[in-house]
Amino acid sequence: MTRQSGDSHGFAIVARDLTKSYGASEALRGVSFRVRAGEVVGFLGPNGAGKTTTVRIVSCFLPPTSGTAEVLGLDVASRPRDVKAILGVCPQEDNLDPDFNVLRNLLVYARYFDIPAAVARRRAMTLLEEVSLADRASSRIDALSGGMKRRLVLARALLNEPRVLLLDEPTTGLDPQARHLLWTRIRALRATGVTVLLTTHYMEEASQLCDRVILVDHGAILLDGAPAALIAREVGQTVIEAWNHTPEFLAAVRALPGRAEEVGDRIFFYPDDADAAERHFESSFPDQERLLRRATLEDVFLRRTGRALRD
Amino acid sequence: MGEILRNLSWRATRVWRRNMDVFLVTLPIEGLPAILEPILYLLGFGLGLGTLIGSVRYLGVDLEYIRFLAPGTVAVAILFWSYFEMSYGSYIRMYYQKTFDAILATPLLVEDVILGEMLYATTKAVLASTVMLAVISLFGVVAWPSGLLVLPVAALGGFFFAGVGLVITSMVRNISHFNVPMSLFVLPMFTFGGTFFPIDVLPSWALPIAWSLPLTHVSFLVRSATLGIASPTLFVSVGYLVVGSAIFGALALHRMKRRLVP
Numbered sequence: 001m002t003r004q005s006g007d008s009h010g011f012a013i014v015a016r017d018l019t020k021s022y023g024a025s026e027a028l029r030g031v032s033f034r035v036r037a038g039e040v041v042g043f044l045g046p047n048g049a050g051k052t053t054t055v056r057i058v059s060c061f062l063p064p065t066s067g068t069a070e071v072l073g074l075d076v077a078s079r080p081r082d083v084k085a086i087l088g089v090c091p092q093e094d095n096l097d098p099d100f101n102v103l104r105n106l107l108v109y110a111r112y113f114d115i116p117a118a119v120a121r122r123r124a125m126t127l128l129e130e131v132s133l134a135d136r137a138s139s140r141i142d143a144l145s146g147g148m149k150r151r152l153v154l155a156r157a158l159l160n161e162p163r164v165l166l167l168d169e170p171t172t173g174l175d176p177q178a179r180h181l182l183w184t185r186i187r188a189l190r191a192t193g194v195t196v197l198l199t200t201h202y203m204e205e206a207s208q209l210c211d212r213v214i215l216v217d218h219g220a221i222l223l224d225g226a227p228a229a230l231i232a233r234e235v236g237q238t239v240i241e242a243w244n245h246t247p248e249f250l251a252a253v254r255a256l257p258g259r260a261e262e263v264g265d266r267i268f269f270y271p272d273d274a275d276a277a278e279r280h281f282e283s284s285f286p287d288q289e290r291l292l293r294r295a296t297l298e299d300v301f302l303r304r305t306g307r308a309l310r311d
Numbered sequence: 312m313g314e315i316l317r318n319l320s321w322r323a324t325r326v327w328r329r330n331m332d333v334f335l336v337t338l339p340i341e342g343l344p345a346i347l348e349p350i351l352y353l354l355g356f357g358l359g360l361g362t363l364i365g366s367v368r369y370l371g372v373d374l375e376y377i378r379f380l381a382p383g384t385v386a387v388a389i390l391f392w393s394y395f396e397m398s399y400g401s402y403i404r405m406y407y408q409k410t411f412d413a414i415l416a417t418p419l420l421v422e423d424v425i426l427g428e429m430l431y432a433t434t435k436a437v438l439a440s441t442v443m444l445a446v447i448s449l450f451g452v453v454a455w456p457s458g459l460l461v462l463p464v465a466a467l468g469g470f471f472f473a474g475v476g477l478v479i480t481s482m483v484r485n486i487s488h489f490n491v492p493m494s495l496f497v498l499p500m501f502t503f504g505g506t507f508f509p510i511d512v513l514p515s516w517a518l519p520i521a522w523s524l525p526l527t528h529v530s531f532l533v534r535s536a537t538l539g540i541a542s543p544t545l546f547v548s549v550g551y552l553v554v555g556s557a558i559f560g561a562l563a564l565h566r567m568k569r570r571l572v573p
Contacts, residue, residue: 084419097408100336
């Protein structure tokens with residue numbers, strides 16, 4: 001039995017106890033997770049939480065200080081060339097080659113994977129078609145919009161027909177149209193059985209795309225589960241947000257069953273019984289400005305990682 | 312170091328190919344200096360200054376100044392084309408364009424990237440020397456066939472300066488820091504590296520310093536080739552450059568790996 005089938009047991013990515021230290025500062029402190037083949041998993045967390053460090057270890061960019069990571073049963077430390085041959089990587093920053101046009105970027109990149117020139121050209125044309133860049137094949141890179149560059153980076157990551165895709169903040173800085181186009185591409189890839197590990201700051205993106213999200217902060221995993229299940233477990237179904245409130249209103253909220261948080265000039269109330277709370281507010285504080293809405297992943301995120309600014 | 316040597320592979324040629332592709336795209340702009348510089352040097356210094364100087368005494372014989380100067384300009388080109396490519400050029404690819412990061416997401420390793428970079432700088436030094444050799448031979452200052460030996464010298468010197476350039480690139484934190492090795496290393500060599508005047512005219516205390524500069528050995532070898540002069544000292548200079556290339560090449564691999572994989 002080969003190592004590849006022996007260790008993976010249907011998991012595309014297995015990380016065990018990853019740590020990464022830079023001198024005294026610890027970027028990761030014992031991160032373990034597994035991604036099933038064909039699963040789309042999102043890493044969420046504030047800046048500096050350890051998302052990118054994790055992705056960089058799995059993509060063989062960065063050796064962990066301790067711990068191991070495997071991609072389809074291949075150890076990233078001992079077999080980086082084999083791992084990188086089956087990975088597609090979209091880095092956070094666009095690193096397209098400014099000296100080449102769009103098509104040439106793909107053709108030169110394909111050479112790094114030993115893809116024969118004729119095959120590379122065929123794949124490149126198909127991929128440019130799929131990311132709606134076929135008409136820009138001979139454009140200069142600096143003539144592309146941010147969205148076009150991201151799509152080209154995605155196309156480039158798909159040249160080697162990867163079985164595992166790592167996307168580090170794939171839609172940061174994109175307009176809604178470009179973001180939706182990328183989401184559509186990622187869903188189409190999932191349908192073909194590609195495993196996807198992505199990091200994002202957009203909770204809606206995580207909800208839209210991910211079968212499972214992993215919330216990290218301070219280099220450790222806080223939560224791991226399906227978005228809907230995490231929302232239900234961590235904050236419940238409903239949130240009442242209120243603003244321009246009086247101390248009396250705050251006291252009334254605190255008296256109700258549920259959990260209330262005062263953040264800046266706003267109250268976030270996660271009621272045990274939303275209907276009863278609403279009836280009470282309607283009768284006792286009819287003029288209080290407030291919003292009753294479904295709880296989202298963002299509520300989970302803010303609840304578990306706090307509301308202090310991170311940089 | 313053992314791991315670095317184990318990781319060296321033919322895949323470095325992929326990086327070399329990528330850089331050559333860029334070079335060919337930018338050739339009309341990049342290639343111009345290779346042709347113009349020697350002409351300007353030879354016209355300005357050779358004919359202009361040469362008229363004042365007449366001849367120089369080199370290895371015991373009187374030599375027309377332009378015959379002395381021409382190989383010096385080739386040596387300078389070997390230094391500049393290799394060193395600048397591996398300092399400013401590599402730094403821009405590494406830091407601003409993130410080209411190395413893009414390549415490292417493929418089956419290539421850091422060692423492939425660095426070796427590919429050094430091969431590219433070496434190639435550029437050889438190409439520049441070829442063009443310059445052709446240009447200076449029009450002035451009738453090259454002895455044949457020994458003049459062809461300039462090309463292996465360019466390869467050796469080019470690789471040496473590539474290693475030096477990458478070691479410096481591995482250290483700078485900011486592109487303006489390249490000004491330091493420029494003043495302390497490149498310009499002193501440019502001036503005192505046996506390029507524009509025979510170093511024998513220097514005071515005796517300065518001679519060992521001049522001979523410690525790598526460019527002195529490159530210009531000595533190039534000049535021996537274009538003048539068709541053989542001497543046992545040639546082996547010393549070749550030895551210096553071979554050992555130095557090994558040291559700086561290994562150091563470049565080691566240090567750049569540390570820089571790219573923190």
